[in-house]
Amino acid sequence: MARKKQPESTGKGKRIHNIRKYLKVETEVEIFACVHITGMIFLYGFFQWLMGNSSVPFQILLGQMALGYVDAWVQKALFFGEKSYTDREYRIRGVLWCMVPGCFTVAAGILGGWFPQGGAMELWFYGLIFAYFTLLWLFLEKVYRRETEEINQLLEQRKRNVKGMGERNG
């Protein structure tokens, strides 16, 4: 029922508004990027330690930092804007939220030569990266589910209050 929005006009005020909006989004993205980068570097360092390497090349760390940032932007882009999604669309976006960063990690790992000797450790690393994104999604969903319940309770309470007031007045 809602109308389709036309392209917005540009102006100084609009530009400033867009910059502020971008900075806000950028902050959210960087928080997620920090979590991804920390998790990935820790996991990669741990696997290297298990394989007997006590140092990690700077290019690999830099690649992982860039990848964490890209992953966070991809995840943000999947739920960007104020559009409402159907259940099916939301589920698909959720799967992409978990899988796309994992696939990017595999691609970056192969292209960047993170595991030159290959083997089981490489598979374990990528497997845990997929598990990490999936678990992060499940954790966030749990947080959102709790918030949903809480707000729905408040909504019900408000309805009861309004109804009760109406009955007393009527």
Place this chain on the structure above:
Amino acid sequence: MKISMEQVEPGKEEVLIRYWEFTPELRRILDFLQKGSPVIMGKNENGQCRLLPEQIYYFERVDDRVFAYTKGQEYQVTLTLREAEERLKGHGFFRCNKSFVVNIDRIVSVRSQMGNRIDALLDNQEHVIISRRYVKEFRERLKGGKERG
């Protein structure tokens, strides 16, 4: 609620509201006493129409125009979103994102979602997104403690 009426001398008319909790319903009564029930004028292809707050599900801004949506109908109104919010704040309306002012009483349920947003289902089965920026105010409005103004 007990309602008492008493005839007094001319010039001594007053309305005294004794309340335990200042609820949104009380705010509406107060607004009604102060301003009367607001009527929003809207127009569509069928002509002009007077809209009561309870008929309106939400207002949406599209470009520089604002539309009010009722059950199955849409009307262009001359108000800005800010004006609509101000005029109807005592009737359960609140700004839920940059382009919408929604009637809380028309929300059936909400669902908090990834991406810092809340999907609100209205009783006409439409969905409206409540931005994270407005969630705190939404909670306060639901608690009934801060009907602004």
